[in-house]
Amino acid sequence: MRESVAPFMSFFNGPFDELNRQPDVANFAVGNPQEMPLPAYVAALRDATEAKDKDWFAYKLSEASSQRTVAATLTARTGMEWDPDDVAMTNGGFAATAVTLRTLVEPGDEVIFLSPPWFFYEMLILAAGGEPVRVRLEPPAFDLQLERIADAIGPRTRAVMLNSPHNPSGRVYPGADLRALADALTDASARIGHPIWIISDEPYSRILFDGRRFDSPSQVYPHTVITYSYGKTLLAPGQRIGYLTVPPTLPERGQIRDEIVMQQFATGYAFPNAFLQHALADLERLSIDVSVLERRRDRLVPALRELGYEASMPEGTFYTMARSPIADDVAFTDLLARHRVLVLPGSIVEVPGWFRISLTASDEMVEDGIPRFAAALSEARR
Secondary structure, eight states, X not given: OHHHHHHHHHHHTXXXXXXXXXXXXXXXXXXXXXXXXXXXXXXXXXXXXXXXXXXXXXXXXXXXXXXXXXXXXXXXXXXXXXXXGGEEEESSHHHHHHHHHHHHOOTTXXXXXXXXXXXXXXXXXXXXXXXXXXXXXXXXXXXXXXXXXHHHOXXXXXXXXXXXSOXXXXXXXXXXXXXXXXXXXXXXXXXXXXXXXEEEEOTTTTOBOTTOOOOOGGXXXXXXXXXXXXXXXXXXXXXXXXXXXXXXXXXXXXXXXHHHXXXXXXXXXXXXXHHHHHHHHHHTTOOOOHHHHHHHHHHHHHHHHXXXXXXXXXXXXXXXXXXXXXXXXXXXXXXXXXTTEEOEEGGGGTOTTEEEEETTSOHHHHHXXXXXXXXXXXXXXX
């Protein structure tokens, strides 16, 4: 398990920490805010900290008001009638994923995940007693590899982890791909004698560009668990609130509710803080300005391509991927850091030879960063 996160720890314990605190550095490394938070977000939190009754800050599980808020949103988005009792509120998407894996996976079960992945999928699968099975997506398109997923399924396969919109590539997988995946898993489940779940990690589902629509596999495949974090839509990852839920089409959904709650306790009390749940009805209506992210994408990606970089055009999320001009992406990100630009080495997300750029960098960072990207590329070529 330690090996799976070693590149992550090496990067964030290295020069990144010191450089991140320097005001002239253009920080494209992670999806952190580089500007002040939404005023309405701050106001909602401030209001929620004012106690309305004696139990305001008492022990909280999944508050009924939070569950109703989430269920109403999912009903409006999917057209299916979501049951609030099927919503488990968690302290972020990280906890939602951990609780889901602990709920579904028995020791020795295999869990397929797509690479490049979010940093901690493999670690969380191992922590739940499962065996990770990696299916690689090929850059620069990062298409969903349906044949590879089907080939990876065996008698011990318990789940497939899907992340769309996809971090780090920005791909948004269309409904046709999801239906094909659902058909493949339905056939495989019948063949091996137990359902194969989809764990659909959807924290970027509202961050879409070019008028795209988001499709969830829960709309076509009953054995789906959605995991979600509000930290992306609100660009407030330090305020930990999210959820996991199953669709109303799942036949045995009532049977796993108690198991989910018990695994929330076992994961270390994976429930959100009280005041975040009190604020959720207000937070649900808020979002960062996605058009600003899209505008930054449309400024930065063409500029990088004109300089000579190969860069992907993301369909959603905060991120774009660019190919390193030298084979050693870690060495090139070090070179960029000397030019006062921070990016994430592709090796950390299992795409060696590439690097990830976050569009949460401010407009000023984008404009300052473009000539620095040019200078680093020129130096690398020399």
